[in-house]
Amino acid sequence: MSSDKHPSGAPWRNFYGRFKGKGLRKSQEAFLDEDLVKLSPGAVDWDINPDRNPIDLKEYFGDREIWLEVGFGGGEHLVHQAKENPDIGIIGCEPYINGVAMLLGKIREAGAQNLAVYPGDVRNMFDVLPDNSISRAFLLYPDPWPKKRHHRRRFVTPEHLTPLSKALKSGAIFRVATDIPDYVRQTLTEVPRHGFEWLAEHPEDWRTPWKDWISTRYEQKALREGRTPHYLTFRKR
DSSP: OOOSBOTTSOBOOOOOSOSOOSOOOHHHHHHHHHHHHHHSOGGGSTTTOTTOOOOOTHHHHTTOEEEEEEOOTTSHHHHHHHHHOTTEEEEEEOOOHHHHHHHHHHHHHHTOOSEEEEOSOHHHHHHHSOTTOEEEEEEESOOOOOSGGGGGGSSSSHHHHHHHHHHEEEEEEEEEEESOHHHHHHHHHHGGGGTEEEOOSSTHHHHSOOTTOOOOHHHHHHHHTTOOOEEEEEEEO
């Protein structure tokens, strides 16, 4: 490309997933029109924050501990955690607008007041998250990119793990759930290289869901198709 920046001021980044699927229902369009702006950290908007200065998380969450979910899909887990942990502030990042619309409907139904939503590439969010600001992160059933030549597109690569590690506090927990054995292999290889230790002592530690887990639509699909979920827990050193 002739420029290394988007016209808005954001850096150019290749994005390989989907931004939008089939048409939205009118109710979902209403959720996007009426709810998204007030739930989104506005400072992440490049027109507002072209220099990518760190956002003030206290503006959204006060003195709450803050968690981050990367790629929340339809939002089942995100809303579940928000309801179970009302004293925690949770940021969800998801570029797929259909998933964002689904989440907004679930937030309305649940009445959750401790959520923020970024409808875009998490790498943009990493640009403006303060260092050592996140206490827990979730990566649940990420896009597996099964072809070997596409493995560099996976989240568990230095492009994502380096800024994630910077954003997480010392001692922060990073949870990864996947049903793809090769994704498990790459996760166990790459994540410890970025300042994390794997908290597993016995096979049951990665075979058994977390106590506060809610099974998502992606996990249910994996189970129907005979694949085995893995639950990996890491702690930032």
